[in-house]
Amino acid sequence: MSAISDRDVVRALRPFVRATGPLLDTLRDANVLGLRDRAAETGADRARLDRLWDRLARVKVPGTAGWAAMDVAQRDQWWLNRVGRLVSLLAALPGVGGALADRLPIQSALGTAGQGLLLSAIAGEHGFTSTEDRVRLLAHVLFQREVDGLPIDPAGEDRATEELTSELGKRSTIRSIGRTVWKLAKVLWALEDELDKRPQGRFYHQALGMLPVVGVVGDYFGERSALRRVRKAAYEWFARQPRP
Numbered sequence: 001m002s003a004i005s006d007r008d009v010v011r012a013l014r015p016f017v018r019a020t021g022p023l024l025d026t027l028r029d030a031n032v033l034g035l036r037d038r039a040a041e042t043g044a045d046r047a048r049l050d051r052l053w054d055r056l057a058r059v060k061v062p063g064t065a066g067w068a069a070m071d072v073a074q075r076d077q078w079w080l081n082r083v084g085r086l087v088s089l090l091a092a093l094p095g096v097g098g099a100l101a102d103r104l105p106i107q108s109a110l111g112t113a114g115q116g117l118l119l120s121a122i123a124g125e126h127g128f129t130s131t132e133d134r135v136r137l138l139a140h141v142l143f144q145r146e147v148d149g150l151p152i153d154p155a156g157e158d159r160a161t162e163e164l165t166s167e168l169g170k171r172s173t174i175r176s177i178g179r180t181v182w183k184l185a186k187v188l189w190a191l192e193d194e195l196d197k198r199p200q201g202r203f204y205h206q207a208l209g210m211l212p213v214v215g216v217v218g219d220y221f222g223e224r225s226a227l228r229r230v231r232k233a234a235y236e237w238f239a240r241q242p243r244p
Helices: 006-029 032-037 048-058 072-097 105-125 131-143 154-164 174-189 192-197 203-209 215-240
Strands: none
Touching: 006 105, 006 131, 006 154, 006 174, 072 105, 072 174, 072 215, 105 131, 105 174, 105 192, 105 215, 131 192, 131 215, 154 174
């Protein structure tokens, strides 16, 4: 197998970023039920409906008043906890097979896809919204590569991005989200030799992950630990970049 070049990495990451970025931006900016325009209020004299709306407005999810009041660090933590738990579970599920599953690229591909999703999310919170910036970030954190200025294929990217996001045009369900994450993982699967470069969990997570059945527990906490390392590496990368 020929060595994977920077161009190969960029060719995989550009549609990946384009598929994750718009989805995360929509979730972040969505004005859910018009709650962003409604301040969180309290008061015993409010009608039951008013109390319900106020309670919803305080929920810290994108589009609510509670979300708008959060600072960047709090939003990053939200992405780490909420999105991180989902992608860590998806990446850990192959760990039921123990060492056998660990020898297959599926778990690494899913874990890398989850890390890329988190990186895209927090990049947006820090103002790095362009495809180019996010590709450079993911290449640096996940694959220890510095890429920039490589030629692109707009038509090919459009087709790939449309395919990756095809499930998202339907009603959003766990199944459609899972299928989309799986598609994203398959894009990165092509970079199999590079996947082990991504941030990993602690050695004891990996040791537990080698065991059948209970390996899923070690893999889950390993992926969670790795995501915290991903966030730290992203912060270091942000600090070295010109402010967007």
